Amino acid sequence: MLFLNIMGGYIIEESLKVPKTVLEDVWDETLTRLKENHDFKLEAVEKIESIVKESMIIPEEIIDILKD
Amino acid sequence: MKLLELEILNFRGIRNLTIDPQGKNFLIYGPNGSGKSAVVDALDFLLTGQISRMTGKGTKDIKLKEHGPHIDYSPKDSCISAKVQIHGIEEPIRIKRTLESPKKLICDDSIREIIKPVLELASRGQHVLTRREILNYVTADSSTRGKQIQTLLKITDVEITRSKLLKVKNTLKSIYESTNSSLNTISTSINVNIGINNFNEEKILDFINSNRRILDGNPLKELSSDLLKEGIEPRSISSENRVNTQLLKNDLDKLQSINSEDNKANIREIDLELRELNAKISSDHRLVDAHEHLKLTRLGLNLLDPDGGCPLCDTPWKTDELHEHLKNKIELLSDAAKDLDKMISLSDDLILEVNNVTAILNEIIKSADIIGLNEESEVLKVWLNNLKIFLSVLEGENYPDPKFSVHMVEVLLSPLNYPYILNNIYSNAIESSPEPSKEQTAWDNLTRLEENLKTYEMSVKECSKSFKSYKKGEILYNTFVESKNSILNNLYLEIKDRFVELYRQLHLDDEMNFDAEIVSEGAGVNFKVDFHGRCVNPPNALHSEGHQDSMGICLYLALAERLTQGFIDLIILDDVMMSVDAPHRREICNLLANFFKGRQFFITTHDQTWARQLQTEGVIQSKNRIEFSNWTIENGPSVNILGDIWEVIEDDLARNDIPSAAAKLRRGSEEYFSQVCSSLHAPVRFSFSGQYELGDLLGGAMSEYKSQLKHAKAAAQSWGNYEELEKLKKIEDFSKDVFTRLNMERWAVNPALHYNQWADFTSQDFKPVVETFRDLFSIFQCSKCGTLIHLVINGPQPEAVKCNCGNINWNLKDK
Numbered sequence: 057m058l059f060l061n062i063m064g065g066y067i068i069e070e071s072l073k074v075p076k077t078v079l080e081d082v083w084d085e086t087l088t089r090l091k092e093n094h095d096f097k098l099e100a101v102e103k104i105e106s107i108v109k110e111s112m113i114i115p116e117e118i119i120d121i122l123k124d
Numbered sequence: 125m126k127l128l129e130l131e132i133l134n135f136r137g138i139r140n141l142t143i144d145p146q147g148k149n150f151l152i153y154g155p156n157g158s159g160k161s162a163v164v165d166a167l168d169f170l171l172t173g174q175i176s177r178m179t180g181k182g183t184k185d186i187k188l189k190e191h192g193p194h195i196d197y198s199p200k201d202s203c204i205s206a207k208v209q210i211h212g213i214e215e216p217i218r219i220k221r222t223l224e225s226p227k228k229l230i231c232d233d234s235i236r237e238i239i240k241p242v243l244e245l246a247s248r249g250q251h252v253l254t255r256r257e258i259l260n261y262v263t264a265d266s267s268t269r270g271k272q273i274q275t276l277l278k279i280t281d282v283e284i285t286r287s288k289l290l291k292v293k294n295t296l297k298s299i300y301e302s303t304n305s306s307l308n309t310i311s312t313s314i315n316v317n318i319g320i321n322n323f324n325e326e327k328i329l330d331f332i333n334s335n336r337r338i339l340d341g342n343p344l345k346e347l348s349s350d351l352l353k354e355g356i357e358p359r360s361i362s363s364e365n366r367v368n369t370q371l372l373k374n375d376l377d378k379l380q381s382i383n384s385e386d387n388k389a390n391i392r393e394i395d396l397e398l399r400e401l402n403a404k405i406s407s408d409h410r411l412v413d414a415h416e417h418l419k420l421t422r423l424g425l426n427l428l429d430p431d432g433g434c435p436l437c438d439t440p441w442k443t444d445e446l447h448e449h450l451k452n453k454i455e456l457l458s459d460a461a462k463d464l465d466k467m468i469s470l471s472d473d474l475i476l477e478v479n480n481v482t483a484i485l486n487e488i489i490k491s492a493d494i495i496g497l498n499e500e501s502e503v504l505k506v507w508l509n510n511l512k513i514f515l516s517v518l519e520g521e522n523y524p525d526p527k528f529s530v531h532m533v534e535v536l537l538s539p540l541n542y543p544y545i546l547n548n549i550y551s552n553a554i555e556s557s558p559e560p561s562k563e564q565t566a567w568d569n570l571t572r573l574e575e576n577l578k579t580y581e582m583s584v585k586e587c588s589k590s591f592k593s594y595k596k597g598e599i600l601y602n603t604f605v606e607s608k609n610s611i612l613n614n615l616y617l618e619i620k621d622r623f624v625e626l627y628r629q630l631h632l633d634d635e636m637n638f639d640a641e642i643v644s645e646g647a648g649v650n651f652k653v654d655f656h657g658r659c660v661n662p663p664n665a666l667h668s669e670g671h672q673d674s675m676g677i678c679l680y681l682a683l684a685e686r687l688t689q690g691f692i693d694l695i696i697l698d699d700v701m702m703s704v705d706a707p708h709r710r711e712i713c714n715l716l717a718n719f720f721k722g723r724q725f726f727i728t729t730h731d732q733t734w735a736r737q738l739q740t741e742g743v744i745q746s747k748n749r750i751e752f753s754n755w756t757i758e759n760g761p762s763v764n765i766l767g768d769i770w771e772v773i774e775d776d777l778a779r780n781d782i783p784s785a786a787a788k789l790r791r792g793s794e795e796y797f798s799q800v801c802s803s804l805h806a807p808v809r810f811s812f813s814g815q816y817e818l819g820d821l822l823g824g825a826m827s828e829y830k831s832q833l834k835h836a837k838a839a840a841q842s843w844g845n846y847e848e849l850e851k852l853k854k855i856e857d858f859s860k861d862v863f864t865r866l867n868m869e870r871w872a873v874n875p876a877l878h879y880n881q882w883a884d885f886t887s888q889d890f891k892p893v894v895e896t897f898r899d900l901f902s903i904f905q906c907s908k909c910g911t912l913i914h915l916v917i918n919g920p921q922p923e924a925v926k927c928n929c930g931n932i933n934w935n936l937k938d939k
Contacts (some may be wrong), residue, residue, distance in 0.1 A: 078611060080608045089603045090600065113285060113289070118597075118600070119296060119557070
């Protein structure tokens with residue numbers, strides 16, 4: 057359902073937001089698993105997370121994060 | 125989202141086109157090159173701001189602003205606008221995009237946020253299936269089918285990401301291997317300096333403690349460069365120009381021992397054996413091939429993607445299958461392996477010799493520099509440099525190198541003229557530096573080791589760090605692959621049942637028990653299908669191209685339905701029908717009409733039969749079908765709007781344009797009754813040209829109708845179904861009346877009738893003709909679902925006459 061608010065714009069319900077792509081789902085699961093992996097610092101996982109949210113990954117950027 | 129109206133202005137091959145689907149299925153029929161795909165491009169552009177066909181591989185020089193507008197117009201004159209219906213909003217909304225500002229969707233600000241998810245989903249392209257994708261899927265061989273399925277399902281970005289993460293892992297592995305090699309080099313230097321063969325912490329500590337003891341230091345229990353001089357002091361005043369002649373003598377002695385005849389003979393033997401092996405292999409191309417294969421196979425095994433994919437060409441393999449395959453290949457090459465391993469061992473021996481000389485030379489050069497023997501230092505540096513070049517040749521793939529003959533190697537490792545230079549350095553050192561005390565030598569030993577140990581410790585840290593990075597790269601890659609398999613398998617599981625259901629529906633006659641397996645495996649998809657309950661194989665193993673075609677369509681439809689649910693109801697099928705035969709196309713129509721309620725199909729095709737079937741099977745209403753023809757650069761396609769025939773004829777009558785109404789009635793009737801004859805399998809006199817007169821078609825259709833109605837009555841009688849018999853009699857009475865009227869009126873649509881003769885007719889004269897044909901059409905069509913009646917044949921005899929919804933269902937089988 058959509059509701060018209062007093063400013064004339066529509067309020068979008070969660071169910072009407074665009075579903076994730078298959079790649080986004082795969083990254084979500086990957087990052088969740090990595091957060092539970094003690095070999096990975098949370099900071100590194102968060103950096104990877106911010107990269108994958110923006111665009112396709114660039115291997116060199118990921119290498120730099122993993123080198124830290 | 126459903127499409128209500130679409131207007132295209134000066135875009136690609138179209139000058140000006142307005143269509144009016146009103147949220148219903150829509151068909152554009154026309155020959156190749158008539159501009160059908162330009163309409164699909166326009167929809168694509170409207171929703172995404174780009175034209176998919178103009179992006180990607182092979183489209184480098186194609187620019188949206190340059191090649192998007194009609195060739196005679198500029199981007200500012202080129203725009204697409206539409207009226208669409210969005211879920212959750214009652215009022216339709218208008219959206220527009222121009223080629224001048226392709227990134228900006230022009231719409232009311234209040235709906236901008238609402239349409240955002242629709243546009244985002246559209247950018248994934250999952251609502252469009254093109255002929256090219258189906259073609260690639262059907263023609264793919266077993267090694268690329270997995271990738272083509274991913275392309276068909278528009279999930280190639282997952283595979284691209286996996287491949288990039290594999291690159292991350294392998295790069296980090298190379299970095300680790302390089303740091304490990306540096307660690308080995310510095311370890312060799314330490315070994316040479318303290319006179320041991322293998323790096324051993326205990327022996328190094330013994331060496332340190334024996335020197336510390338001389339300096340009254342406590343023994344160390346831990347090997348650390350920071351602790352090496354802890355608690356001890358230098359025993360003489362340090363001088364910048366002082367050389368420890370004792371240590372220099374030790375270095376020269378070590379070099380001399382390398383230069384000994386025994387060692388020279390040993391090095392010569394190693395080098396000759398290495399060369400002989402190389403010569404043996406080089407002289408026989410089969411051995412060269414075997415070695416090259418072995419090296420590549422070993423490398424492949426080392427770099428093997430744990431998920432099974434080939435690291436060289438990314439071809440997906442079953443998990444562990446490539447590993448086994450490579451291991452088997454290596455076993456087959458066992459003779460070559462013996463030679464190769466021997467060569468590696470001999471080469472390592474030579475590398476060790478070079479590293480030993482290098483380590484000693486470094487120390488001697490330092491001494492020469494301290495006492496200011498620049499000329500000697502430079503000569504030694506040239507030697508050192510040559511050794512480094514030789515080392516790189518040995519570590520590379522090109523040994524023996526013409527630059528390094530047997531004699532040259534001997535000279536390089538034990539040069540003839542260097543004793544003079546070395547003696548000169550030593551004698552100058554003796555002159556310039558006092559003879560060191562035992563304590564001074566101990567201190568200098570520790571100083572030299574301290575420096576090496578610092579480098580060693582740094583290398584250990586680097587190596588450990590790079591190993592951790594490599595392992596993290598491996599974990600990241602493996603985790604991604606596991607997640608990918610888990611997510612894709614869930615998705616495949618969800619769509620598999622729907623895929624099987626749709627495919628069975630298409631092939632009810634021959635594959636009612638069809639089943640399939642879709643599993644994410646390696647870099648691709650393991651897609652196998654059942655073949656008549658006999659075996660399970662990849663789709664291209666036993667199924668015909670037509671069957672594979674319909675599999676591709678069903679797979680796509682099942683996935684598109686799952687991924688666009690609730691946002692884009694519009695599914696675009698751009699000329700996708702190819703090798704599917706006519707009966708199965710009918711089933712595809714049935715599928716689109718009955719299995720995708722609430723979806724709007726936008727279909728283009730160059731295939732007339734398919735276009736007709738879409739209409740007769742009720743997928744497309746006649747007013748939602750247009751025909752493109754006679755495309756020209758200046759004007760684009762000619763558009764024949766094949767709307768509701770009765771509406772357009774009424775319009776003509778209202779204008780008293782009888783000739784036009786008669787022509788439309790004749791043409792529409794020809795079209796309609798060719799479909800009726802096809803549906804009823806009616807006998808029509810064969811025409812080689814494929815052109816049939818209305819008289820031939822009407823005769824065939826009416827005679828078949830009467831014949832099947834007679835059979836239906838007889839069958840109802842035999843079953844004692846009097847209610848059905850009464851119903852059929854009423855149908856018969858009505859049809860008899862229509863056929864009688866038709867015989868009286870059909871002259872009016874005779875093509876031989878001269879144009880001038882219409883001058884005497886009025887609308888009132890022609891109206892009964894139209895009424896008769898309208899009733900005639902209704903006889904062959906279900907009043908409920910609008911589809912044509914068709915003959916159901918199962919076995920030698922027809923079984924029934926039915927419409928798609930079952931409202932008309934005449935049993936033809938007697939008791």
